[in-house]
Amino acid sequence: MHEIVTQGFLFPNEIHVHWSIMIVLYPYITGLVAGAFIVSSLYHVFDVKALKPIAKFSLVGAFCFLLFACTPLLFHLGHPERAFNIMFTPKFTSAMSGFGYIYLFYLLLVLFEIWLVFRPDIVRFAQKGKGMVKAFYTILALGSFDVSEETLKVDHKVTLFLAAVGIPSACVLHGYVGFLFGSLKSNPWWSTPLMPVIFLLSAIVSGISILAVMYVIVMKVRKQPVDNACLKSLFAYLWAFFILDVTLESLEVITMLYESHEEWHIISQMLTQKLGFSYIFLQMAVCSLIPLVTLGFVVLKKMKDTTRNRLGIICSVMILIQVLAMRWNVVIGGQLFSKSLRGLTSYAPTILGKEGLLMALILFAAPFVTMYIFNLILPLWEKPETKAEEA
Amino acid sequence: MNQDRRKFIKTVFHSGLAITLFPSGVLASEGGTANLYAFIVDTEKCIGCGKCVDACKQENNVPDNCYRTWVERYRIMADGRVAVDSPYGGAKGFDPVSGDEKPVKAFFVPKLCNHCKDPNCVQVCPVGATYVSKDGFVLVDEKQCVACGYCIQACPYGARYLNPVTRVADKCTWCFHRVQKGLETACVSVCPMKARMFGKVDDPAGPVYKILKEKRLQILKPETGNNPMAFYIGLDKEVR
Numbered sequence: 001m002h003e004i005v006t007q008g009f010l011f012p013n014e015i016h017v018h019w020s021i022m023i024v025l026y027p028y029i030t031g032l033v034a035g036a037f038i039v040s041s042l043y044h045v046f047d048v049k050a051l052k053p054i055a056k057f058s059l060v061g062a063f064c065f066l067l068f069a070c071t072p073l074l075f076h077l078g079h080p081e082r083a084f085n086i087m088f089t090p091k092f093t094s095a096m097s098g099f100g101y102i103y104l105f106y107l108l109l110v111l112f113e114i115w116l117v118f119r120p121d122i123v124r125f126a127q128k129g130k131g132m133v134k135a136f137y138t139i140l141a142l143g144s145f146d147v148s149e150e151t152l153k154v155d156h157k158v159t160l161f162l163a164a165v166g167i168p169s170a171c172v173l174h175g176y177v178g179f180l181f182g183s184l185k186s187n188p189w190w191s192t193p194l195m196p197v198i199f200l201l202s203a204i205v206s207g208i209s210i211l212a213v214m215y216v217i218v219m220k221v222r223k224q225p226v227d228n229a230c231l232k233s234l235f236a237y238l239w240a241f242f243i244l245d246v247t248l249e250s251l252e253v254i255t256m257l258y259e260s261h262e263e264w265h266i267i268s269q270m271l272t273q274k275l276g277f278s279y280i281f282l283q284m285a286v287c288s289l290i291p292l293v294t295l296g297f298v299v300l301k302k303m304k305d306t307t308r309n310r311l312g313i314i315c316s317v318m319i320l321i322q323v324l325a326m327r328w329n330v331v332i333g334g335q336l337f338s339k340s341l342r343g344l345t346s347y348a349p350t351i352l353g354k355e356g357l358l359m360a361l362i363l364f365a366a367p368f369v370t371m372y373i374f375n376l377i378l379p380l381w382e383k384p385e386t387k388a389e390e391a
Numbered sequence: 392m393n394q395d396r397r398k399f400i401k402t403v404f405h406s407g408l409a410i411t412l413f414p415s416g417v418l419a420s421e422g423g424t425a426n427l428y429a430f431i432v433d434t435e436k437c438i439g440c441g442k443c444v445d446a447c448k449q450e451n452n453v454p455d456n457c458y459r460t461w462v463e464r465y466r467i468m469a470d471g472r473v474a475v476d477s478p479y480g481g482a483k484g485f486d487p488v489s490g491d492e493k494p495v496k497a498f499f500v501p502k503l504c505n506h507c508k509d510p511n512c513v514q515v516c517p518v519g520a521t522y523v524s525k526d527g528f529v530l531v532d533e534k535q536c537v538a539c540g541y542c543i544q545a546c547p548y549g550a551r552y553l554n555p556v557t558r559v560a561d562k563c564t565w566c567f568h569r570v571q572k573g574l575e576t577a578c579v580s581v582c583p584m585k586a587r588m589f590g591k592v593d594d595p596a597g598p599v600y601k602i603l604k605e606k607r608l609q610i611l612k613p614e615t616g617n618n619p620m621a622f623y624i625g626l627d628k629e630v631r
Contacts, residue, residue: 009475011502011549012458018540018553078538078558085518085537096517096541185615186511186547339549340631342475 002350007273008343017335017347020355022072024331025363027177027199028324030069032367034174034200035207036062037110037166042237044163050233056117057218057380058211062170063110064367064374070103071363075354095176095183102176106169113162115142116155118378123147125378174203181330188263189270189334194252198326201245206323208238209316214368216313222381228305235312239295242319246288249326266341274336274344279329287322291315426508426527426620429592429599430565430576431608432501435625436586439464439499443578443587444482450566450577457552459563460503460578465629466494473629500630501587503578504529504550504563505611505619512542512551521560527620528567533559547615565589 004015036058042048043055051058074080087104090097115122123145126137178199181190212234219226253271256264271279297303298312337344350356374380439462447453447460462481466474466488474494478485481499488494506529513521513529520536523529536559543551543560554561566576570589574580579587590597602608602624609626610619623630 009463009477012456012461012477012480013543013552014549015456018543073539076539078540078553079536082518082535082537085535089518089535091516091519093514094517094541095515096539099517180541184515184545186545335544339547340475342473342631 002346002348005346006343008338009340010338010343010345011340014338015345017332017345019331019335020076020347021328021332021349021357021360022076022355022363024324024327025072025360026069026076027174027203027331028206028327029065029072029364029367030177031174031199031203031206031323031327032210033062033065033069033106033207034170034203035205035209036065036211037170037207038204039208039211039234039237041163041167041170044159045167048233050227050229053227053230054211054215054234057215058207059110059114059117060371060374060380061211061214061367062207063114064370066103066107066110067370068363068366071366072360075359075363095180099176099180102169102173106166106173109162109166109169113159113166115140116159116162119144119155120147120152121378171200175200181334186339187334188256188261189267189337190330192252194248195330198245198248198252201241201248202323202326204241205238205245205319208234208241209319209323212238212316213313213320216309218381224381226309228309231309231312232299235295235308235315236299238312238316238319239292239299242292242295246292249288250284263341266337266344270333270337270344274346275329275333278325279333283322283325283329287318287325291318291322424523424525424527426506427591427593428506428527428565428570428589428620429603430503430506430621431588431599431602431624432621433584433586433588433624434498434500434627434630436584437462437499437501438584438586439481439485440583441479441481441484442581442583443501444480446577446581447563448482450569451564452556453561454555457554457561459550459561460501463500463502463630465496465498465500465627466492467496467627467629469493469495475629496627498625498627500623500626501578502548502550502611503621504565505548505617505621506565508618508620509616511545511547511615511617515541515545517541524567528565528570529562530564530567531560531562533557533561536560547612547617 006015039051040055040058040062043051074083077083084100086097087100090100092098119141122137122140124147126134126141126145129137175196178196181187181199182192182195184190212231215231216226256267294311295315298308298315332347335345336347349360351358353359441462444458444460444462451459453459458480460480461477463475463477464481464485468474474492476485481501485499488497506527508527510521510523510529513523516522516536517539518535518537520532521529521542522532538553538559540553540560543553546562551560551562553559566574566578569576576587576589579589588598588602590599592599592603594600603622606624608622608624610622611626612631
């Protein structure tokens with residue numbers, strides 16, 4: 001059990017950190033959703049052909065992360081059995097009350113898009129399968145077995161529309177999570193209009209990074225070569241968004257430092273004494289500067305494909321750590337200093353328990369397991385022989 | 392074609408208008424409440440005995456390490472250093488300061504929920520569990536609260552806590568249950584120095600009416616725009 005260490009004066013109700021590691025995980029997973037969806041839309045809407053190999057993969061990735069985006073919240077709530085009150089008896093003055101609706105809308109949108117994208121496969125399995133398998137895919141087909149060229153064209157048009165609507169929705173979903181923090185005027189570490197933008201940009205970079213890493217791992221497991229053009233394109237987008245992300249994250253703190261309002265005194269103490277490792281070292285120094293410079297080389301310099309891929313993947317992993325550290329520093333950091341601006345408290349997650357590290361790891365692993373199961377039901381990758389035949 | 396376009400623009404305009412007006416309509420529906428009561432703390436009278444904190448704990452079954460009210464002690468040294476403490480929320484009083492500490496100024500500040508006119512906690516509650524009663528008390532419906540903790544984060548005064556027994560957000564109610572019966576709040580009833588006063592703002596015979604009209608009063612953190620209904624006499628600039 002972590003012993004709480006306090007310094008200075010805190011209001012007596014502030015000793016405990018209320019929003020635990022679960023509230024760190026929640027924006028992290030939601031961010032991966034937004035980022036992964038935007039990658040899939042880059043292909044579907046903006047016709048970035050290089051991203052075709054991972055278009056389906058990213059869409060399903062977004063869906064699987066989305067399925068578990070709310071679970072950390074449920075584990076955090078004191079009364080999870082009342083969770084649906086947020087949708088049944090919402091109070092619209094609360095920034096939080098809209099989340100249920102935004103989440104549900106986005107979930108349905110992604111689900112519908114996935115169904116359209118996989119419809120030819122579903123119909124094929126329904127027609128080929130026997131017994132229970134046939135019944136299962138027949139249900140999935142929802143009575144629509146027409147896969148003629150004309151129908152598929154319509155499907156494509158609707159997919160395009162959904163992907164196009166999905167981009168602002170993904171932005172709203174994650175910008176909104178940033179707004180939950182940014183709109184709390186009681187907390188000077190959170191209350192900045194930059195917060196939604198920073199959350200959105202960090203979501204995009206984390207989504208691109210996790211796709212790049214997963215793609216390389218999956219291809220290794222499948223013993224298939226990676227598509228170098230696809231990865232190169234991912235790294236280019238990653239670099240561009242990461243430049244914006246790091247710039248805004250830095251500007252936020254530089255502005256606080258330069259303005260030096262009365263709260264800067266305690267925030268600077270929090271950053272140096274409590275978040276020295278997770279903020280200064282991990283988020284800003286190591287996992288921002290190194291990927292920023294290295295990705296520049298990866299994108300601009302000519303180099304061997306294997307070298308580029310290796311460097312790019314190392315940067316992607318570092319960016320995933322950077323974004324996780326950023327979520328930690330925002331969520332936990334904002335609760336480490338007293339609203340009296342006179343003292344600091346401490347927090348370390350427990351290992352066990354419903355808000356412990358183990359549970360957080362299980363929840364984070366759940367989308368990957370779901371993706372694996374999804375792949376068993378509706379394969380995400382073409383078999384090598386099918387690809388060769390096409391060629 | 393032109394007519395179609397005009398129709399389309401009209402529809403978009405009307406939808407936009409509806410969306411814009413909707414939240415303000417929701418906000419307007421908050422009406423029907425009036426801030427009939429006020430709390431006054433005279434920091435020049437408080438001696439830091441902690442009887443108020445103790446009485447509150449007993450009256451409201453406040454769990455250990457949670458505080459509906461507490462007392463802060465401030466010591467300001469000659470070099471400008473400020474030392475603040477509130478051991479056990481001040482419930483057991485305060486130990487004497489060490490001999491070599493020579494504060495030039497020392498005083499006690501009782502704190503509690505401010506039952507603000509524009510409470511941030513009510514604004515952020517996603518399920519309407521925190522609400523303003525028709526006479527201005529900020530209360531929590533413990534059957535509705537999901538315990539998300541958003542109100543705890545939103546309160547700039549640290550007045551809220553998560554009740555470990557009921558597992559919902561909790562805080563000072565200005566002893567709503569007693570006031571409804573015509574009684575004083577528990578903390579006011581035990582204060583030996585009359586440093587805490589509570590009553591109707593428009594009752595000339597009540598304890599707060601005259602003070603509100605005649606005294607120079609301060610509120611905590613006015614910059615947050617919450618407009619507290621707890622007012623302070625003799626509040627030092629060091630108090631937040």
